[in-house]
Amino acid sequence: MKKDENNNLENSNNLDETKFYKAINKYTEDDQLEIPRFNSAEETKIVPTVNEESQEELEDDGILVDNGKENIMAAEAELNSILQAQTNGNGDDPMANKNKKKGKLTRLEKFNIFLMTMTSFMIIGFIGALVIWTGLVSGLPELDLEALANQKSSILLDINQEPFFDSSLYSLDGTAHQDIPYMDMNQNVVDAFISIEDSRFFKHNGFDVPRFVSAMITNIKTVDFSQGGSTLTMQLIKTSHLSAAKNIKRKAQEITLSFDAENYLSKDEIFEYYVNKINYGAGNSRGIENAANYYFDKTAGELNISEAALLAGVVNAPNAYSPLSSLELATKRRETVINLMLTHGYIDKEEADLAKSIKIENQLTDVASGIVTFDDNPYLDYVSAVIDEVKEVYGVDLIETPLTIQTYMDPQIQEEIAKIQNEENYKYPDAIMQSAVVVGDNETGQVAGIGAGRDSQLIKGFNRATDMYQQPGSTIKPLLSYALAFEHLGWSTSHVVEDKPVRYAGTDKILSNANNRYIGEVTLKDAVANSLNTPAYLTLLDVEGKIGRNAVATYLNESLGFSRVNTTNYNTQYAIGGSSYSISPMELFGAQAVMMNGGYYTKPHTVEYVITSDGEKIEDIFNYEKTRVISEETAFLVSELEENNVSAGIINRMEVLGGRPYKVYAKTGTTDYGDTGLKYGIPLGAGKDQWMMASSKKYTSIVWMGFDKPIEGEDTYWTNAKYNANPLGKMNVLLLNAAHRNRANPGNVERPAGVSNITHVLNTFPYASPIEDIDEKYVTTGYINSKFNHLVDLDADGVSIEKLDGFKATLELNGNDKEISIDWSEYPEDGSVKSETYDISIPGAKATGTRLFDISWIFGPIQYEAEIKADGLIIETITSDSNIAKQKVNIPNDSKVTVCGYYKNNKTKGAETCVTVENKDTDQAITLPKFTSLQDLQDFANTHKLSPSQIKKGDNEKTTELNLDNTFAGVWYAGLKLEEGVAYKQSSLKKMTFEYRNYEYSEDE
Incomplete structure (x- = not known):
């Protein structure tokens, strides 16, 4: 060259x-x-x-x-x-x-x-x-010392494009961010960070070849560039100068700027910039000095080994490793750092063991323990969610990297949430009770307001609205069991379900309702409004039978956005929000919005776009796809159930949401401790969590209230007094008021063209057309997806009578008569006219249910009927109330005999079953027995249907044997004595006159 x-x-x-x-x-x-x-x-x-x-x-x-x-x-x-x-x-x-x-x-x-x-x-x-x-390296920005030195900050804008948060000003007293010089830091801080983040920091020139090569090998294997192999210097450059893109170009720029930083700055300056810039997981914890003060009420120069190791471990994943999020994960991460400090020779084994023996919770200040919180900032809960979203989507921590972020935060809503949580316009029923709130736009998925908890005010801590996962209880019923029944089973909103004792599949546990009672037959709307458990469970079993369990699990995860549901952990108990089912308030907002938004799901989000420090607008990655996950018809039908919860006039805590110029759609949910609370003095089955989702067509408000953990002696459960105060209903009233204040009427969820009215006989499925003169109380009307709107004829093809499982018929001779015997299989149910109540007991649970309608009330009882056909012609019909019948029949000897049996009532009959029977000839040869007495003759005559007039007394027979005098001598016909074994036709016997004679003694014969 x-x-x-x-x-x-x-x-x-x-x-x-x-x-x-x-x-x-x-x-x-x-x-x-x-x-x-x-x-x-x-x-x-x-x-x-x-x-x-x-x-x-x-x-x-x-x-x-x-x-x-x-x-x-x-x-x-x-x-x-x-x-x-x-x-x-x-x-x-x-x-x-x-x-x-x-x-x-x-x-x-x-x-x-x-x-x-x-x-x-x-x-x-x-x-x-x-x-x-x-x-x-084309387009490489210049090294900017101001960016390194925290002289630039992130600014968050609300929906009015007004700034509401500056990342440089979120300390306890509102003062500016505090840095600490390298020389004032405790050596434990340096040792801990170098051990876990960059062990060759003092030897490389900003780029660590072995670490980089190892990361590149991983990238090649995975065809991904998420593994960066970044040195501490490169991390500093990344957070202050570059975008979050994970590609070779950004890595090359990162390396080049790291060389520049190493040329212009000393190692202690780089380390100082780094630890003063990064985020440590919560509250006033940006920078090592603020973090030390926040967590331990110390300066960074006073930190011991355990404390320094905790802070060094947090920075890799602040949400996961912060002790405010998980003491268990924070402890494990701290131990990893301590072990590395030991490995690199910074501490000895005795020091390591001592540091690991200290419980983190015993080191935290009241602020970090959640006992004391920040004041007078209504927006910090929302900021917490924005930080998480920007990190997840863009890969940048806005606390460390200066950005301008346009959010969807609505001050009108967010400030109302803050007032509620601070009890400025609302009174909690319990001093310890916590809450979480999400309010958002149904159509777009844009989150307008977030409540992380009472007096939370956390920048990077545990946000109950986004990070807390609890069982959803009954809130899930309309979104799961009944949504899928509308979608796949063809149900209408006027469907009738059954509330009865049932065992969880594969267990001996009996599912019950909150009041430990069962209703029997109940309309679907009433089942949802009264939050009945067994109908939801039985419905989901029917759905699983139709589409399969995996399809249900996929619907929950991929369609409704419940991230912790999968085909492995799913089970039918999810129908009532139980078992391993857990969701966050943010996820519930996304799922409920589907029903208000015509069946479309959009992932809940807080950010519209981000502008970097060099003016680049990052927007595309924050455009969340709107995806159809159920039909618009199903979404509307679910909304009808939820609207009925508010307007039906039932005392269910949701009735307080009504009385507005627009419809409100709502559902509540409750979970309990089961027996896990007993050791804390909590009664068996006492309430643990309460949920309520309340929607207009425009906005959905999700409220959770409960207790972070059970505490003995503090009544950390839902007593009747707390429950009856209806705190969730009252909170949702305030939230809906705030969301719609000084804004246009949102209107109501509109009925799609594919939904039609259906009028049918109550408690029939397939739905049956009403017959003439039927009592109106047995007729109901609802909405249904038009593709399933097919009525059947009640008095012909309608509510079917069962087909015979078995049917027998035999034809026997009785003298010269023919007698048919018929045996129908018993009707599977009681065929009588049903009573208004019925037994729904199972072993271990005795209960009586109420019927809404039974076909026997119109058509009468079920009867057993058979048609006897000779050569294809009906010659006789036999009807019986019993399943066994016997009757004489007049059937010609030479005809083919068929008997057809079925069940019937006074309007219709079921499918028939036919059998062919042997037709025996009635004029058969009859063999005479030995007659030894007049009684023998009379019995013979009775057996063969001979007339008594055919038997006469004849003249006596003379005998010389004195001992035979006046004894029976025999039977004569036409002057001839009838002998045993002689056979005569039946028809001949009927024409004969039988003369019986006795012996008479005579000396001369």
């Missing part, structure tokens, strides 16, 4: 090549080595690029000087000299000439060719890398 080309290339990209070589060739000591501590730039022997006059003097002092292109040229000259020496300066190698004569290359010639080839490739590769690097 020519010298002028070098100059042009350097001028075109302003790249200092020496920095790049230093990064690549830097020694790579193991993490286990002890790290020196430098306190000044002089000790580190690193200075910025200098002019030629000063260079020689600095080199004499042993200080490394950045020579830029001169070093490259010197390396190139040295390479050329080596090549020149090997070729005698003119390219002629004597050995080569000798080998040329022999026509073969010597080993030296081969090596020279290889060396020259590899050198060419290296030069070409270097040029290519240089070109690529030039592109990567």
Whole structure:
């Protein structure tokens, strides 16, 4: 490469090549080595690029000087000299000439060719890398010391584009952010941060090659660039100068600016900027000095090993590792830091064990423990959610990186939430009871107001509106069981469900209602308004049978946005918001908005766009997709159930939301401790959480109230007095008032074209058309998705009578008569006219239900009927109230006999079952028995249906045997004695006259 080309290339990209070589060739000591501590730039022997006059003097002092292109040229000259020496300066190698004569290359010639080839490739590769690097660092911002030094801050704007938060001013007393010089910090702070964040910080020049290579290998394996391998210097640059994009270009810029920072700043200055800039997880905790004061009521110069390790561990994931979010995670993270401090030799084992033995909760101040909170800032709960969203979507912590953020915060709503939580216009029923609030726009998913808890005022702490996950209780019923019944089972809002004892699938546990009573048959609207449990559970079982359990779990997770639901943990108890089902108030807002917004889901969000410190507007990543997740017809039908909760006139705590010029749609939910509260003195099954979601067409307000944890002796449960005070209803009244104050009437949820009215007989499904003269109290009207609006004929094809499971018929001869015997299978249910109450008991739960309607009230009882057909013609019909019947029939001997049986009432009949029976000939041959008495003859006559007139007394038979006198002599016909075993046709017997005779003694025969 020519010298002028070098100059042009350097001028075109302003790249200092020496920095790049230093990064690549830097020694790579193991993490286990002890790290020196430098306190000044002089000790580190690193200075910025200098002019030629000063260079020689600095080199004499042993200080490394950045020579830029001169070093490259010197390396190139040295390479050329080596090549020149090997070729005698003119390219002629004597050995080569000798080998040329022999026509073969010597080993030296081969090596020279290889060396020259590899050198060419290296030069070409270097040029290519240089070109690529030039592109990567194009648009590189200049190093800005003000950005490093916290002289710029993030500004949040409300919906009116008015600023409501400045990240530099959120200390306890409203004063400016406090920094602490490096020299005033306790050595524990330095040791802890270096151990966990950048173990070679005092050795590298801003870019740690082994760490970077390891991260790059991970990136290549995952085809992702989220692993940065960032040094502490690079982290400082990232938070103050660059966008959150995770790509090679940003990483190249980060590396280059880190070189600049290391050239212009000493190590202690970089460390000072870093720990003073970052966020430590909550409240007044931006910067190490404020964090030390907030958590421990100390300065950063007073922190012990345990405290320094906690703060160093928090910064990697402030939400997760803050002790305000999770003491368990914070403790584990602190132990990780302490172990690394031990590994690197900063502390000994005794010190490590002692530091780990200290409980974090015993070190925290009252402020950090949540006992004392900040005052007079109504917006901080909302700021907390914005910080989380910007971090999640854009990858930047706005507390550390200056941004201008346009939010959807509505001061009119947010200030009302703050008043409620501060009890300025509202009274909590319990001093310990907590609350969480989310108010947002149904159509857009834009969050207008957030309440993190009573007197919370936390910038980066536990936000109950977004971070708290609890069982949703009955609030989920219309969104889950009944929404899917409308969508997949074809139900109408006038459907009838059954409230009865039922066991959870696969268990012995019996599901009950809040009042431990069961109703029986109940309209769907009343079931929802009274928050009945068993109908919701049984409905979801029907839905699972239709679409499968996995489809239900997917609906909850992907369609409604409940992030903790999956196909593994889902079970049918989710129908009542129980089991492992847990949601956040923010997630419930997103799900409820679907029903107010025609079946579309938009992820709840607080940010419209972000403007970086260099003026770039970041907007696309905050445009949340609007996705249809259920039909608009189903969404409307769910809204009808929720509106009925408010307007039905039932005392259910939601009635207080009514009386407005627009409809309100609402649902409540309750969860209990079960038996887990007993050890705290809490009664078995006492209430733990209360939910209420209340919506207009425009806004939805979500309120949760309950207790963060049970406390013995503090009544941390819902007593009847607390419950009856209806604090959630009253709070939602205030929130809806604030959301609509001085604004246009939002109107009501509009009925889609695909929803129609349906009028049908009560408690029928498929829905049946009313018959003429039916009592109006048995007819109901509701809404239904038009594609399911198909009525059946009640008196023909309608509410079906069961088909016979079994049917038998036999034809027997009784003398000269034929007798048919019929056996129907018993009707599966009681076929009588049903009473208005019925037994719904199961083992372990005795209960009586009420019927709303039964078909027997119109059609009468179920009867058993059979048609007897001879050669296809009905010759007789037998009707019985019993399932067994026997009857004489007159059937010709030579005909084919078929019997068809079925169930019936006085309006219709069920499907018939037919059997063919043997038709026996009635004129059969009858064998005479031995007649030994008149009684034998009479019995024979009765058996074969002979007339008594056919039996007569004949003349006596003479006998000489005295002992036979006046005894039975036998039976005669036509002068002949009938003998045993002789056979006669039945028809002949009926024409015969039977003469019986006795013996008479006579000496002369």
